[in-house]
Amino acid sequence: MPDREAAQDQALGAAEELFYSRGIQAVGMDAVRNASGLSLKRLYQLFPSKEALVLQFLNRRDRQWRQALAHYVDSHTTPDEQVIAVFEWLHTWFSEPDYRGCAFINSFGELGGISPEVAAQARRHKQAFRDYLVALVTATGRPATLGDQLVLLAEGAITTAAITGSPQPATQARDAARLLMLAYSRHNRAHSDVSQ
Amino acid sequence: MPDREAAQDQALGAAEELFYSRGIQAVGMDAVRNASGLSLKRLYQLFPSKEALVLQFLNRRDRQWRQALAHYVDSHTTPDEQVIAVFEWLHTWFSEPDYRGCAFINSFGELGGISPEVAAQARRHKQAFRDYLVALVTATGRPATLGDQLVLLAEGAITTAAITGSPQPATQARDAARLLMLAYSRHNRAHSDVSQ
DNA sequence: CGCAGGAGAGAACGCTCGTTCTCACCTTGC
DNA sequence: GCAAGGTGAGAACGAGCGTTCTCTCCTGCG
Numbered sequence: 001m002p003d004r005e006a007a008q009d010q011a012l013g014a015a016e017e018l019f020y021s022r023g024i025q026a027v028g029m030d031a032v033r034n035a036s037g038l039s040l041k042r043l044y045q046l047f048p049s050k051e052a053l054v055l056q057f058l059n060r061r062d063r064q065w066r067q068a069l070a071h072y073v074d075s076h077t078t079p080d081e082q083v084i085a086v087f088e089w090l091h092t093w094f095s096e097p098d099y100r101g102c103a104f105i106n107s108f109g110e111l112g113g114i115s116p117e118v119a120a121q122a123r124r125h126k127q128a129f130r131d132y133l134v135a136l137v138t139a140t141g142r143p144a145t146l147g148d149q150l151v152l153l154a155e156g157a158i159t160t161a162a163i164t165g166s167p168q169p170a171t172q173a174r175d176a177a178r179l180l181m182l183a184y185s186r187h188n189r190a191h192s193d194v195s196q
Numbered sequence: 197m198p199d200r201e202a203a204q205d206q207a208l209g210a211a212e213e214l215f216y217s218r219g220i221q222a223v224g225m226d227a228v229r230n231a232s233g234l235s236l237k238r239l240y241q242l243f244p245s246k247e248a249l250v251l252q253f254l255n256r257r258d259r260q261w262r263q264a265l266a267h268y269v270d271s272h273t274t275p276d277e278q279v280i281a282v283f284e285w286l287h288t289w290f291s292e293p294d295y296r297g298c299a300f301i302n303s304f305g306e307l308g309g310i311s312p313e314v315a316a317q318a319r320r321h322k323q324a325f326r327d328y329l330v331a332l333v334t335a336t337g338r339p340a341t342l343g344d345q346l347v348l349l350a351e352g353a354i355t356t357a358a359i360t361g362s363p364q365p366a367t368q369a370r371d372a373a374r375l376l377m378l379a380y381s382r383h384n385r386a387h388s389d390v391s392q
Numbered sequence: 393c394g395c396a397g398g399a400g401a402g403a404a405c406g407c408t409c410g411t412t413c414t415c416a417c418c419t420t421g422c
Numbered sequence: 423g424c425a426a427g428g429t430g431a432g433a434a435c436g437a438g439c440g441t442t443c444t445c446t447c448c449t450g451c452g
Binding site for chain 2: 399400401402
Binding site for chain 1: 429430431432
């Protein structure tokens with residue numbers, strides 16, 4: 001049984017590339033077999049079913065995505081810069097040549113209606129991102145409300161960049177984020193009243 | 197040949213409900229047959245293939261969605277109110293019991309990687325929404341830049357509401373939109389400088 | 393009244409998918 | 423050296439898909 005962990009990683013790597021670029025249902029286990037170099041038998045002793053492979057793919061993707069984001073944000077020092085860094089990182093992500101949106105939004109759209117596990121995984125991922133961004137925002141002394149608004153800008157940029165094929169939404173979202181941060185800055189806070 | 201148009205509408209109505217709630221690939225032509233009450237033979241003489249049915253479904257959905265939005269917006273008078281009305285309408289949409297996000301984002305995630313036609317249809321729909329919102333924004337005397345930012349808020353609200361299952365993102369997006377409109381109002385315009 | 397033609401219901405076909413099985417082969421411990 | 427068990431390659435299987443075909447029935451017109 002040579003290196004179960006390495007084989008799993010190889011399978012998940014191949015599955016990620018295929019699932020992300022073509023969608024999940026359009027990719028058969030034969031394609032994963034060919035791309036990973038593993039035999040079907042080995043694949044099925046590493047993952048009991050395709051659904052298990054899909055869930056582990058989402059799990060791995062969640063870990064890697066959040067880690068890459070946090071790594072970039074950590075390279076910035078002030079809290080305000082760290083919030084803006086999120087949108088800068090989005091821009092580099094959108095610029096990847098085979099960028100095709102958020103794997104969790106895509107999976108939710110494709111399977112969320114028929115697979116509660118996939119829907120739950122998407123929910124967890126988005127919740128984790130929201131918690132992370134809200135923490136960055138509250139570290140600047142601003143309210144969580146702003147964090148939720150910035151989440152919407154980021155999510156909107158993710159799907160708009162995917163469909164238009166341009167990284168520009170990241171810049172637009174960053175500019176809007178700057179304006180909202182200004183609106184919520186200590187100096188302006190007393191004057192802000194957006195209630196009807 | 198009794199009423200080809202009515203039969204098409206019946207088929208498209210059934211297809212819409214199934215495709216939207218369960219995804220496209222998960223719905224077979226048999227399911228469309230059962231839901232529409234049409235025979236398979238009739239279905240195939242109305243639409244030459246499943247792909248044609250899918251594209252017409254997206255076409256119809258685009259028309260109906262934009263018409264419903266425009267109808268709600270038109271019931272408001274001032275340009276500023278009309279912009280905000282977009283987010284109010286989103287809230288009522290998100291509150292529908294079987295809301296499951298934007299059919300075009302979902303279709304793009306599921307089939308955009310393997311069907312250029314589906315990807316193009318999603319692009320067209322989002323472009324039309326963007327043009328509409330930008331027109332509403334410029335009618336208030338504010339720049340198109342703001343329109344693009346509000347598009348991101350709306351798109352983010354659409355997916356966040358779908359995944360979390362709550363209509364609350366519409367309210368958060370509306371509040372953020374109000375703040376951005378304030379930031380871009382004539383009074384503040386000279387002082388806004390968000391460049392790095 | 394008879395018959396041609398189209399419609400409905402669903403069986404059938406070819407294909408692909410997820411999953412399992414076969415079988416020859418290779419390793420490995422005694 | 424050899425039995426035993428695990429492996430790889432791919433065939434096989436059952437189910438489900440999109441699509442087409444069959445067959446029966448109904449309809450409407452001469």
